[in-house]
Amino acid sequence: MNVIALLKEMHRAGELNSGQLDVLSEIHLKKRYSVHRELRVAIYVGVLLISAGVGLTIRQYFAQLGDIAIVGSLSSGALASFGYCFMKGRPWSSGEVESPSILFDYVLLFGCTLYAADVGYIETQFHVLGDSWHNYLLVSAALFFFLAYRFDNRLVLSMALSTLAAWFGFQLSVRFLSFHKYYRESAIAYGLITFAAGSLSHRLAVKKHFFDIYLNFTVHFLLAALLSGVAEYRFSSWHLPAMAAAIAAVAVYAMRNRRFLYMLYAVLYGYACLSAVAVAFIDGAAAMYLYGIVSSLAVIGLIFILSRRFKEGT
């Protein structure tokens, strides 16, 4: 049996109409071949490269270029991009809105990167907001949220959420790795806020398809922060029951909605949490190995039961 034979068989049995047979045969035999994804990736990589080039140029030549040239060109670039999006964008809808063209989403993303570079440059050079300089991140996040919802853009929503995380104090740095020391409560607060915002958006049926982005940010910030608390205090704080409740909630959500990525998160964070607690009570190499065997088998057993319940068709 092959694809074409099956399609013809279904057509003969009246299970597939002639139009479908033609389209599917054409696609399968690659007589009609889409390069849509390749073009999207090329434009996305192009935007990333331009952003990197702009950043490097400013960093290396800002003294020679002068503030007016830098701020002027970044501002006009961002305004032009946003202007294009407002002119060409489809009317707002609370549901999913298809982009008017392949280019559209990336023009918006490009505008946002230019805006971020512009505002960041102004703040680092002129210290307009003084000691409360980091509030420019909040303003940027608000703008990105607005643009993401207005133009239905997941990429800009990701930028908004990570900019909000930066306002909470998280940066791409080595210090982030030791956030148990600096940022635990901030991370928990951030996780809860993103979850509340995502849930509200989902409940109100406003861009429901954004929920996965919110949930990914929530799960990682919240569970990583709670895990660091469990590793530090074990039974002597509220982190352990909170972690257990959060993992249970993530697992239940994953099963109810058949979103198995979240089950992966729940199992990995859950196992890390269990191990963080268990390691304190395990003495000696043999006990450690036994723990490894028993716990791994338990996880395999659990996943096996779940995989039987959600048997894959493919």
Add this chain to the structure above:
Amino acid sequence: MRISLYSADQEEKIYIRREARTWSRSGLITDVQLGIIDSRTETGLTQTNIFFRILFFLFTNACMHAVMGLYVWMVGIRDEVLIAWAALASGIAMVSLAEYLAGRKSFYRHGIEEALALAGMALACTGIVIFVSLLKIDLRWLITTAALLASAGAFWLYLRFGFLYAAVLSAAFACVVPFQLSLPPAGERAILSMVLVLVLLTSIRTESFETRDFRKERSAMLQAFLLAGIYLAVNLRLPELGRAFWGHSGMPYRPFAGFPPLFYWMTYGLTFLIPALGLYHGLKRRKRIVINVSLIAALLTLATNKDYLGFRHYAWDPAILGAALIIAAIAVMRWLANGSREARRGFTAQDLLKPENRAISLADIGAAVLPGAIHASLPQASPDKPFDGGQSGGGGASQEY
């Protein structure tokens, strides 16, 4: 004689089911039609989703490591021969268990049998290599033996279980061999490239006799990996690009990258020729993965072109490359859109098939990282202190590029 644990019919049915799911996602068939296809393509194999597969793989590996650790700790083995026997025996046991799960229990890409087969093969090879090391042979020969053994073992797993990554591992291990033959660096790369080209051409030649879709798909993937391997062996300026990417671009420029000039310029020509030929073949035979690898190779060629020619890099180089990429994409898009039925020779920019929604994509993660990367790239010095950060005098020595 059939080497594979799965029949070609089963593998073809799995391929059809995967295609049908893509059609269903893209609205080309209804759920009822999907159900009909499913009922006609029953394989009798036990499968799971990608996330459970990852979990099975990780925890089976963890369990196997813990079992081995406990065994070594309990028995207290110190003798090399005993360690070799233990590794060999446990390796064979694990591969046998994987075969049992795949053969009798019909596990197909389930994670458990994959972890057992890979870990088992690694252990069995380790055992044999320890035995060989007892013969006190030269280190280079020991590495060559280990690489050939691992390559053969991985290739066996590919034939038996059909794991594509095992075939890639097999090729990667075989690539170690030319570097152990005491050849000059140019000779090492030349032999490696020639062997990979030979395998690639053989694969292309044999695929024309192939009728099964799943085999065609698999050979396209292997060809893409081989093409990537050839390109990596040929481009002598990739290490510079890697160093620049990780912010370690302070190394002095080495003329001809330390290779003979003739070889250097030949590889320069090949860095253009390989992506061009790959793209031609990929477009002609409609092999998406070959097209993608060729495009990445072409991008790398453009990124390393200045290093090859010994030209100076400028901060705006990435922006120019990015702009060129976008302009090229728009030009292709417009050209295709102006063809009949918005296509030319069957190629179209229309979105025909929707990818699977896995909750978050690489593009989303990239966009999330973007604000942090932009902020990190901004200058920290104030304009009223233009000499901070080495902008003038000192040649910007303290500045990063």
